[in-house]
Each structure stands twice: as C-alpha cells, then as structure tokens.
Amino acid sequence: MSITEKILCSKSHEYILKNDDGTYTIGLTDYAVEQLGDIVYLELPEAGSDFKKGETFATVESVKAASEIYAPISFKVTEINESLADAPETLNEDCYEKGWLIKAEATGDITEQNDLMEYEDYKEEVE
Template sequence: MSIPSNYRFASSHEWVLDNGDGTVTMGISDHAQELLGDVVFVELPEVGREVDAGEEFSLVESVKAASDIYSPVTGEVVAINEALEDQPETVNNAPYDGGWIVKIKLADASQLDELLDAESYAATIAE
C-alpha cells in the first residue's frame, strides 16, 4: 500500500493534492480502494456543485459494498474525472493518479492544514 508524502488525507480515507493554483485534486486512498475491492461504478457530482467539508458528494460501488465519498474541503467542483464512467477500475489500479474523482476550487485553503499528513494517515490506518 502506498501513501504519497505530498498528499493530505481525511480520516474517512479521501486524499487531497494541492495543485498550487487554489484548486485541489481529490480521490480515495490506496487503503480505501483495497478495503472496497473491485470498483465497478463511481457516481460523479456535477461540475459547479458547491460542497462543504464533511459533506457526502459521491459514491463508489464495488463488488463488496457501496461507500459514500465525503469532501475533505469546502469549495466548488470545477472538474470531474469522466474517464471513471467507462473505467471505474482505475480507482483500484491508480488511486493517486488516473483514479482521481474531482477537482475542487478551495473556499478556504487553510482547511488543508486540518487534514492528516501521510505519516499521520499511515498511523491512523495501522490502528
């Protein structure tokens, strides 16, 4: 299981990558996709949707379960990964690269500081 050191994490297993332009890319962690098993469907939110930190805004279905995805930050969805509509298994194969779910324009960049760094996230999932 990999945990990129430059990513931030929510305790609910979503990751956030700061794009350096006021937006973040978001998906689910390698650990989360392992727990889910083979992903067969990803429900994508609409571009332009406003999301609040902690709000459920997406759904990932696997052969084992369906899991709500929560936004780790507050902002506006500015892009969705449309490739997941035809290839949801990308969440399993490349959770930190091609398996991203959305890009969000941050309402408050300081929220990133409230998320777990890679080391803290690793300690959380080791418990």
C-alpha cells in the same frame, strides 16, 4: 517527491492534493480502495456544484456495497475525472495519478485542513 508526500488525508480516507494553479485534486487513498476491493461504479458530482466539508459529494460502489465519499474540505467542483465512468477499476490500479475523482476550488478557510493528516501519519492511524 512522490505523490504521497504531497497529499493530505482525512480520517474518512479521502485525500487532497494542492495543484500549482491553486486548485485541489481530490480522491480516495490507496488504503480505502484496497479495503473496498473491486470498484465497479462511481457517482460523481457535476462540475460547478458546491460542497461543505463533511458532506457526501460522491458515491463509490464496490462489488460488495455502496460507500459515501465525504468532502475533506469545502469546495466547488471544477472538473470531474470523466474517464472513470467507463473504467472505474482505474481506482484500484492507480488512485492518485489516473484515478483521481475531481478537481475543485477550495471555498473554505485554510483551517479546514487542520484535521487532515500527512500520508505517513494517516497510514499509521489506519493500520
């Protein structure tokens, strides 16, 4: 099963991937990084911080502009992808395996995921 078959995507181009231990890996979709172009800087939250669904939890900067990244569900950050600090271009190369942004525990209800889409539906929606 490829990774895109396991993720859920938001309209604002974030994805969540449920891990075996029940936490979530959160990142930006390939469509988003392609639209952004060369990614040159990321501002990620600190581990332990809480975000409500829809809040800005990170900022991604491409050559052209700064864009906000919104929480696709409510969560508490457990880990950030430290390797992105020195190599933000990893996101352009591989936004799912190596270029994930954070790992987090969900703090909201499962119904928060009702408006998230499976990858195939998401692709259809954005293209």
